[in-house]
Amino acid sequence: MPRHEVTLTVNGRTSTVSVEPRKLLVDVLREDLGLTGTHVGCEHGVCGTCTVLRDGESIRSCTTFAVQVDGAEIRTVEGLAKGAELHPLQDEFWDKQGLQCGYCTPGMLMRACEIIEGNPDVTHDQVREGIASNLCRCTGYQFITEAVCAAAARMKADSAETTGAQA
Amino acid sequence: MTTMDRPDAPPVRTHKENRKWVGQSIRRVEDPKFLRGRGGYIGDMTVPGMLHAAVLRSPHAHARITGIDAAEALAAPGVHAVITGAQAAQLCDPLPDFGPDPAKHTWRCLAVDKVRYVGEGVAVVVADSRYLAEDALALIDVEYEPLPAVVDPERALADGAPLVHDDLGSNCAYERTFDFGDVERDFAEADVIVTDRLRWHRSGGQPLETVGALADFDHATGELTVHTNSLSFTSYLFMVAGTMKIPANKLDIRPVPAGGSFGSKLFATKPAVIAGMCSREVGHPVQYLEDRVDNISNCDHHGSDRVYDVRLAMMRDGTIRGIDIDTVEDYGAYIQFGVGHHGNALAQVVGPYAMTSVRYRVRAAMTNKNQQGAYRGFGSEVNNWMLEQMVDKAARELDLDPVAIRRQNFIREFPHFIPTGNVYDSGDYDGVLDKALELSDYKHWRAEQAKAREEGRCIGIGLITAQERSVFSATEFWFWFDEPGAPVTSMPESVTLKVDATGGITATLYSCAFWGNSPETMVAQLVAEEFDCDPHDVAIVYQGSKNGLPATGPGGSRTTVMLAGAVEGATAKIKAKALRAAAHLLEADPDDMEWVDGGFQVKGVPEQRKSLADIAVMLHLFKHSFPEDMESGLEDSKVFDHPYTTMPSADRKDLGVFYPFMGHACHVPVVEVDLETGSVSFLAYAAVHDCGTLVNPRSLAGHIVGGTAQGIGTALYEEFVYDDDGQLLTSSYLDYLIPSAMEVPELKIGHHETPSPYTLHGIKGGGEGGRMMAPAAINVAVNDALAHLGARVTELPITPDRLRAAIRAAKSRESG
Numbered sequence: 001m002p003r004h005e006v007t008l009t010v011n012g013r014t015s016t017v018s019v020e021p022r023k024l025l026v027d028v029l030r031e032d033l034g035l036t037g038t039h040v041g042c043e044h045g046v047c048g049t050c051t052v053l054r055d056g057e058s059i060r061s062c063t064t065f066a067v068q069v070d071g072a073e074i075r076t077v078e079g080l081a082k083g084a085e086l087h088p089l090q091d092e093f094w095d096k097q098g099l100q101c102g103y104c105t106p107g108m109l110m111r112a113c114e115i116i117e118g119n120p121d122v123t124h125d126q127v128r129e130g131i132a133s134n135l136c137r138c139t140g141y142q143f144i145t146e147a148v149c150a151a152a153a154r155m156k157a158d159s160a161e162t163t164g165a166q167a
Numbered sequence: 168m169t170t171m172d173r174p175d176a177p178p179v180r181t182h183k184e185n186r187k188w189v190g191q192s193i194r195r196v197e198d199p200k201f202l203r204g205r206g207g208y209i210g211d212m213t214v215p216g217m218l219h220a221a222v223l224r225s226p227h228a229h230a231r232i233t234g235i236d237a238a239e240a241l242a243a244p245g246v247h248a249v250i251t252g253a254q255a256a257q258l259c260d261p262l263p264d265f266g267p268d269p270a271k272h273t274w275r276c277l278a279v280d281k282v283r284y285v286g287e288g289v290a291v292v293v294a295d296s297r298y299l300a301e302d303a304l305a306l307i308d309v310e311y312e313p314l315p316a317v318v319d320p321e322r323a324l325a326d327g328a329p330l331v332h333d334d335l336g337s338n339c340a341y342e343r344t345f346d347f348g349d350v351e352r353d354f355a356e357a358d359v360i361v362t363d364r365l366r367w368h369r370s371g372g373q374p375l376e377t378v379g380a381l382a383d384f385d386h387a388t389g390e391l392t393v394h395t396n397s398l399s400f401t402s403y404l405f406m407v408a409g410t411m412k413i414p415a416n417k418l419d420i421r422p423v424p425a426g427g428s429f430g431s432k433l434f435a436t437k438p439a440v441i442a443g444m445c446s447r448e449v450g451h452p453v454q455y456l457e458d459r460v461d462n463i464s465n466c467d468h469h470g471s472d473r474v475y476d477v478r479l480a481m482m483r484d485g486t487i488r489g490i491d492i493d494t495v496e497d498y499g500a501y502i503q504f505g506v507g508h509h510g511n512a513l514a515q516v517v518g519p520y521a522m523t524s525v526r527y528r529v530r531a532a533m534t535n536k537n538q539q540g541a542y543r544g545f546g547s548e549v550n551n552w553m554l555e556q557m558v559d560k561a562a563r564e565l566d567l568d569p570v571a572i573r574r575q576n577f578i579r580e581f582p583h584f585i586p587t588g589n590v591y592d593s594g595d596y597d598g599v600l601d602k603a604l605e606l607s608d609y610k611h612w613r614a615e616q617a618k619a620r621e622e623g624r625c626i627g628i629g630l631i632t633a634q635e636r637s638v639f640s641a642t643e644f645w646f647w648f649d650e651p652g653a654p655v656t657s658m659p660e661s662v663t664l665k666v667d668a669t670g671g672i673t674a675t676l677y678s679c680a681f682w683g684n685s686p687e688t689m690v691a692q693l694v695a696e697e698f699d700c701d702p703h704d705v706a707i708v709y710q711g712s713k714n715g716l717p718a719t720g721p722g723g724s725r726t727t728v729m730l731a732g733a734v735e736g737a738t739a740k741i742k743a744k745a746l747r748a749a750a751h752l753l754e755a756d757p758d759d760m761e762w763v764d765g766g767f768q769v770k771g772v773p774e775q776r777k778s779l780a781d782i783a784v785m786l787h788l789f790k791h792s793f794p795e796d797m798e799s800g801l802e803d804s805k806v807f808d809h810p811y812t813t814m815p816s817a818d819r820k821d822l823g824v825f826y827p828f829m830g831h832a833c834h835v836p837v838v839e840v841d842l843e844t845g846s847v848s849f850l851a852y853a854a855v856h857d858c859g860t861l862v863n864p865r866s867l868a869g870h871i872v873g874g875t876a877q878g879i880g881t882a883l884y885e886e887f888v889y890d891d892d893g894q895l896l897t898s899s900y901l902d903y904l905i906p907s908a909m910e911v912p913e914l915k916i917g918h919h920e921t922p923s924p925y926t927l928h929g930i931k932g933g934g935e936g937g938r939m940m941a942p943a944a945i946n947v948a949v950n951d952a953l954a955h956l957g958a959r960v961t962e963l964p965i966t967p968d969r970l971r972a973a974i975r976a977a978k979s980r981e982s983g
Contacts (some may be wrong), residue, residue, distance in 0.1 A: 020298070022298070023298070030210075030211075035204070036204070036205075036208075036210070036211035037203070037204015037205065037206075038204070039208070039210070039375070039376065039426070040210065041375040041376070041459070042375075042459045042899065042900040043458055043459050044459070044899060044900070044901070046899070046900035046901060047375055047900055047905075049375050076204065077202075077203065077204035078203070078204050080203075081202075081203055086199075086202065086203075090202040090203070093198075093202055094194050094195070094198045094199065094202055095194060096865075097192075097194075097195060097198075097865050097866060097868075097869050099198060099201055099202065100427075100683040100684070100685075100869055100873060101201075101374065101375075101376070101424075101425065101426045101427040101428075101681075101682065101683030102197075102198070102200075102201025102202070102206050102424070102426065102683075103201075103206070103208065103374070103375045103376045103426025103427055103683075104375050105201050105202060106204045109202070128908045128909070129908070129909060131908050132907040132908040132909040133907075134907075135375065135900070135905050135907060136375075137372075137373065137374055137375050137427050137429070137873075137877070137905065138427055138683050138869070138873045139869055139872065139873045139876075140869075140872035140873040140874075140875055140876030140911050140914070140937075141872075141876065141907075141908040141911050142872045142911075142913055142914060143865075143868075143869060143872070144908075145908065145913075
């Protein structure tokens with residue numbers, strides 16, 4: 001089968017991989033780039049376990065061919081924490097027990113990231129509706145919703161502080 | 168009540184006061200790696216030379232395999248091997264099962280001469296990548312001779328039905344009727360007999376991660392190493408060695424975190440066997456990881472699938488006298504766990520109610536469907552649903568208040584032996600009910616319901632009170648038989664604690680990997696409680712089956728109670744040695760010393776003290792400071808066995824104690840039913856659970872909410888639907904509907920704590936959480952919403968079609 005060169009910038013780092021045109025983005029992330037944080041659940045775009053951000057927007061990496069996103073900026077769960085410091089979303093998921101088995105968590109975190117970055121003033125109801133794109137089999141969503149709301153509030157406060165400090 | 172001479176209960180314990188860590192909602196110690204995407208699940212593992220396996224599945228529900236041509240597949244790019252079912256039968260023995268008769272019922276990793284359900288594996292391909300393995304599957308040519316399928320469990324039991332297993336001579340794998348207490352008298356003396364026919368269709372755990380294994384057979388040593396996300400290691404998985412035809416001491420099964428199980432990874436042997444067989448054949452490590460279709464159609468763990476005909480013996484004043492249950496269970500194509508699902512039901516068959524007799528008839532039907540396994544509740548949640556529908560119907564027929572009829576029948580004295588012989592150790596059902604009435608704002612919703620009805624809206628309130636048994640004993644798997652093949656009694660769980668030279672503590676767990684519950688957090692909190700350290704400073708490791716201590720693994724909400732017993736036992740041994748060492752170092756009398764805040768000190772003389780770290784460094788490095796008989800190091804283990812099991816009577820009039828730590832809950836969903844569309848939505852949902860002393864209240868709340876979400880799926884959306892020909896119509900998440908955040912309401916959660924008298928700290932299990940109660944509560948709520956129409960839904964899930972059919976049936980009854 002012919003192979004294509006695909007260049008991806010994943011979590012800020014640019015890589016070029018040679019892949020079959022049928023190879024899915026999730027498999028390229030996991031197998032070619034060693035980023036196994038993005039998981040596969042239903043394998044046809046329903047459950048959202050494989051959610052990553054492409055140029056800031058969430059996509060299902062299990063129904064996306066890598067060749068479709070050549071040149072794109074991709075963000076995955078591995079890009080959230082800064083060294084030892086967890087992203088506010090990760091920290092609030094931990095604090096509120098917004099995870100149990102952890103399998104849907106990377107996709108859920110990336111979707112939550114998109115929601116908050118798109119709307120820093122997101123409401124509880126908007127969070128609940130927003131994460132309905134992603135299935136979680138363990139938590140019943142309640143503590144995930146709480147965690148995302150808490151993270152949004154924290155991120156807003158942090159950003160106000162940063163803005164204030166700059167001014 | 169039976170009159171069997173009952174062995175004594177274990178001693179009643181005095182529970183520690185002023186607990187520091189048990190009872191705190193600490194952040195779970197497991198979580199950081201999962202939050203960072205470094206969970207290390209089975210699909211994340213790669214090893215040099217690893218190949219991938221994919222399985223070809225039967226498109227027929229029932230057919231003879233008349234030929235398989237794999238030549239083209241074998242010649243395909245990247246393919247290392249193709250193993251057909253017939254070849255696999257040469258390489259491996261049958262899979263372990265608890266079926267009716269090994270001579271007449273054979274279950275293999277791949278079908279040999281006949282397929283018995285859609286999705287049964289017929290051949291496996293091993294290739295360089297999963298892509299190439301799946302390419303090759305398409306090149307295998309299988310010739311089938313279709314046979315008539317049997318899908319309905321009652322039809323399967325009727326004369327002339329196609330036989331799923333010819334050698335069994337019947338599709339009835341098992342039949343038994345038990346009488347407990349004086350059933351005849353209770354029914355003869357009853358004022359009213361309430362009857363109903365109820366149908367619970369099959370759903371399943373469907374964790375977002377499927378089952379998988381990475382196997383590596385070493386031809387040099389004859390040793391097979393399998394990494395897998397299956398559960399239950401040392402107590403069962405040695406049976407895989409039998410299937411693989413290798414000595415058990417040449418098998419090492421190593422745990423890998425499981426991305427959810429909900430029962431469905433319990434003793435999941437097939438992927439391990441397939442990967443192991445392939446690895447031995449090709450001489451490479453082989454990973455076999457189910458895809459979603461593999462898992463939905465062939466996970467070996469579809470949940471309960473029951474038809475009930477039930478009679479409830481009632482007095483006009485609302486007293487429940489007895490229950491007569493006749494159930495047919497659809498086990499699918501192979502019988503894996505025997506009728507253990509009904510053992511679970513018998514543990515709490517009377518719910519929280521003080522009735523005096525039970526008749527229980529079960530018939531296990533074989534059909535052309537995926538075999539039944541475990542799903543959160545293991546069949547006892549189905550009993551909860553059945554019983555609550557009956558109590559609810561009784562309240563309506565006798566014109567009694569649904570809260571009053573329940574309260575009137577509550578058991579109030581403990582320990583209480585139910586008619587089957589199982590014991591309820593403790594409980595406070597009034598306390599839970601009172602809390603639930605308040606938390607749910609029950610009176611408010613009754614008023615809202617009345618108002619809404621005037622506006623033509625259908626609101627329903629579904630108050631139910633039900634049990635959550637915890638900590639099973641193995642007797643429930645064999646008390647069905649008068650002469651059991653193996654009257655197994657051990658259900659151990661083990662923990663090793665090691666105090667290193669710096670005083671740091673490492674706990675080793677044996678039974679399973681992490682699977683979404685919080686075994687590491689539970690152990691860390693329990694160790695911290697014993698040693699006065701920070702739970703986040705306790706290191707946790709998992710040991711594979713090789714060199715593993717006896718351990719059974721999760722199931723029946725047992726883990727926390729069993730781990731607590733093991734931690735307590737290991738701690739006692741370590742502290743005994745540490746005390747002796749401290750006394751020696753301080754030249755004090757051990758009897759004059761006490762454990763205070765992380766060390767031993769002379770009573771009343773705090774300066775005469777050795778911390779655990781002081782003691783540990785001495786014991787690790789300064790052997791000659793101690794008496795001759797003291798060994799270096801500070802490490803010990805406890806194999807903790809089931810704390811309260813008694814044997815069934817020979818006549819099976821009394822099944823003994825087999826599930827003693829009895830949790831309880833009251834759920835109150837408020838629903839609105841749209842009569843036009845048949846849809847059900849939630850206006851409110853309150854749940855109060857009592858599972859004894861809480862270790863981490865927020866974790867338990869997580870099980871309540873998460874279990875309720877699954878229960879909502881069971882009640883309204885989820886079903887593995889097979890058509891009349893046995894085709895699986897719900898083989899993807901487009902058709903098998905798992906509730907999203909929009910279908911699950913915000914829950915109000917209440918905790919009530921009635922400590923068990925028999926366990927450390929009074930802990931009871933609670934892991935099965937809301938799924939024990941939600942299906943019962945939602946069904947009652949829907950029927951409450953429809954009551955004024957004379958309609959009643961008796962079948963789960965309550966799909967719009969079923970709901971509207973119930974309304975139409977009520978209307979036609981009214982007009983007819």
